[in-house]
Amino acid sequence: MKFELNNFELTGRLRAVLFDMDGVLFDSMPNHAYAWSHAMTDFGLKMKPEEVYMNEGRTGSGTISILAQRYWGREATEEECQRIYEAKSQLFNSMPEPGPMAGAKEVLERVKASGLMRVIVTGSGTTSLLERLEGAFPGMFRRELMVTAFDVQHGKPNPEPYLMGLKKANISADEAIVVENAPLGIQAARAAGIYTIAVNTGPLKDEVLKEAGADLVLPSMQYLADHWHDTIFNLPTIVS
Numbered sequence: 001m002k003f004e005l006n007n008f009e010l011t012g013r014l015r016a017v018l019f020d021m022d023g024v025l026f027d028s029m030p031n032h033a034y035a036w037s038h039a040m041t042d043f044g045l046k047m048k049p050e051e052v053y054m055n056e057g058r059t060g061s062g063t064i065s066i067l068a069q070r071y072w073g074r075e076a077t078e079e080e081c082q083r084i085y086e087a088k089s090q091l092f093n094s095m096p097e098p099g100p101m102a103g104a105k106e107v108l109e110r111v112k113a114s115g116l117m118r119v120i121v122t123g124s125g126t127t128s129l130l131e132r133l134e135g136a137f138p139g140m141f142r143r144e145l146m147v148t149a150f151d152v153q154h155g156k157p158n159p160e161p162y163l164m165g166l167k168k169a170n171i172s173a174d175e176a177i178v179v180e181n182a183p184l185g186i187q188a189a190r191a192a193g194i195y196t197i198a199v200n201t202g203p204l205k206d207e208v209l210k211e212a213g214a215d216l217v218l219p220s221m222q223y224l225a226d227h228w229h230d231t232i233f234n235l236p237t238i239v240s
Contacts, residue, residue: 014232015175016117018165018194021124023056023181023201024221025108025137028098032056035092036063043084045071053202056182057123057156059149060085100136101201103222107179108140110228117145121165121178121185123156125149145169157187162194177232179224183212190215197231199224 023029033049040047045067055063061081068076076084111118118140120133129148133141147164154160166173173193180186181201189196190213198214199221200206206217216231218224224231 013175014116014177015171016119016169016177017111018119018121018162018169018176018178018189020057020178020180020182020185021120021122021129021133023101024179024199025101025104025133026098027101027201029053029056029181029202031092031095031098035088035095039084039088039091040067042087043080045084050203053204054183054208057184057188059123059155060088060125062155101221103220103225105137106225107221107228108137110225112140114232117169117171119165119169119176120146120148121161122147123149123161156182157184157191159188159191162189162192166192166194179221180214181209183208186212186214189213197224 019025021028022032029052033052036052037047037049045064047063047067055066058066061076061078064076064081064084068074068080108118120129120141122129125148129146130141130143145165145168147161147168149155151164152158152160162178166176169176176194178185178189178194178196179199180189180196181199183204186196186198186209195215196213198209198212198217200209200217200219201221209217218227218231
């Protein structure tokens with residue numbers, strides 16, 4: 001069985017949706033932008049909030065290494081990365097906990113009602129991830145279908161996180177779609193060969209997400225929720 005989804009060929013049937021977390025399921029990116037940009041100044045590093053959005057999805061050590069090369073002229077040591085990331089995490093955790101992204105719950109409900117697996121692919125290394133997701137979206141995710149910073153050696157834009165997501169779901173790239181909001185995440189998903197929907201929930205222009213490789217750019221998660229069937233299942237070329 002073969003069908004097309006917005007000019008992207010899928011073989012077999014759609015079986016799963018792979019979700020990024022920050023900026024897709026949780027409205028957490030403003031907090032991350034503040035924490036990164038402010039914590040870095042204590043170490044002689046500078047990071048504008050806009051740059052945080054451009055680097056979203058990269059591992060913490062990867063982001064710190066870029067800044068270290070820029071301002072120190074060398075790689076950051078493992079100890080330095082741990083110390084800097086801990087400072088950033090402490091500041092982030094001191095802020096009010098971000099709530100779910102508007103429309104995220106409705107999207108997940110539509111995905112579940114469609115009989116599709118829900119897979120998390122995040123660069124986060126938060127140990128309480130499962131509890132946080134369960135609290136906001138009860139019954140939507142299982143630990144065995146999560147990819148976090150602990151599961152991969154290379155963060156986004158490397159395709160490893162999304163390839164790991166496919167492996168955990170036991171599916172091929174043409175049986176899945178990705179919902180992302182960040183350029184690096186989009187690059188990772190497309191490098192893994194997966195059709196990618198970008199939801200523009202931050203300050204970046206649509207063109208930035210398109211240039212990163214998004215197959216489709218939508219204005220919000222709420223828009224995706226409101227137009228789920230039009231976007232995914234009511235295309236005339238789909239054979240269920």
